[in-house]
Amino acid sequence: xxxxxxxxxxxxxxxxxxxxxxxxxxxxxxxxxxxxxxxxxxxxxxxxxxxxxxxxxxxxxxxxxxxxxxxxxxxxxxxxxxxxxxxxxxxxxxxxxxxxxxxxxxxxxxxxxxxxxxxxxxxxxxxxxxx
Numbered sequence: 335x336x337x338x339x340x341x342x343x344x345x346x347x348x349x350x351x352x353x354x355x356x357x358x359x360x361x362x363x364x365x366x367x368x369x370x371x372x373x374x375x376x377x378x379x380x381x382x383x384x385x386x387x388x389x390x391x392x393x394x395x396x397x398x399x400x401x402x403x404x405x406x407x408x409x410x411x412x413x414x415x416x417x418x419x420x421x422x423x424x425x426x427x428x429x430x431x432x433x434x435x436x437x438x439x440x441x442x443x444x445x446x447x448x449x450x451x452x453x454x455x456x457x458x459x460x461x462x463x464x465x
Contacts, residue, residue, distance in 0.1 A: 336360045336454040338430050343459030346420055354415040354459060356430030365435045367446055368413040370404065372426035372461075379429070381447025385413060386440060393442035398424075420463045427458040 342354040356368060369384040382395045383404040392404050403416040413430060431452035445451075 336432060338432060338454055338456035340428065340430055340456040340459040343428060343461045345462040345464065348421055348463055348465050350420050350463070351416070351418045352420065352461060354417065354428055354430075354461070356413045356415075356456060358411045358413070358432065365437070366432050367435050367439075367442070367451075368404075368406070368430060368432050369446060369452065370413075370415045371429045371431060371447075371449065372424075373429070374423075374426040377426075379449050380426075381449065383415060384442045384446040386435060386442050387413075388435065389440040391440060391442040393444060393446060395447060417461070420461075422463050422465045425461060425463050427460050429456055429458045431455045 337359045339357045346352055366387040367384060370382050371379050372382055373379040382398045383402055385392050385404045385406055387406055401419045406413045432454045433452050
């Protein structure tokens with residue numbers, strides 16, 4: 335059974351930084367797609383960044399491009415989301431999600447940010463950015 339556990343959320347002032355972690359257990363990360371989503375109150379869940387564990391390929395939503403960086407530590411089965419230059423509009427519950435990649439897929443794209451693709455989800459970690 336795949337389990338994802340997020341951590342690292344908190345409260346920060348605008349312009350600050352946070353690093354979120356997504357620790358995965360119960361699966362082999364040789365060919366996985368791990369994606370960070372966020373959901374603000376009253377808004378739909380939004381995919382913000384994805385990483386392919388087989389190739390390291392990444393893709394970002396326009397809203398976070400240049401400010402957020404997704405990375406992985408395969409030895410720890412953990413994916414990180416480094417968030418910099420945070421804005422109040424980044425305030426949300428952040429979730430990580432995973433799904434095994436089809437064989438041969440090595441390049442991440444916008445299609446990977448679709449919520450419906452994902453089978454496994456973490457419980458979320460809250461990020462609050464004050465102005």
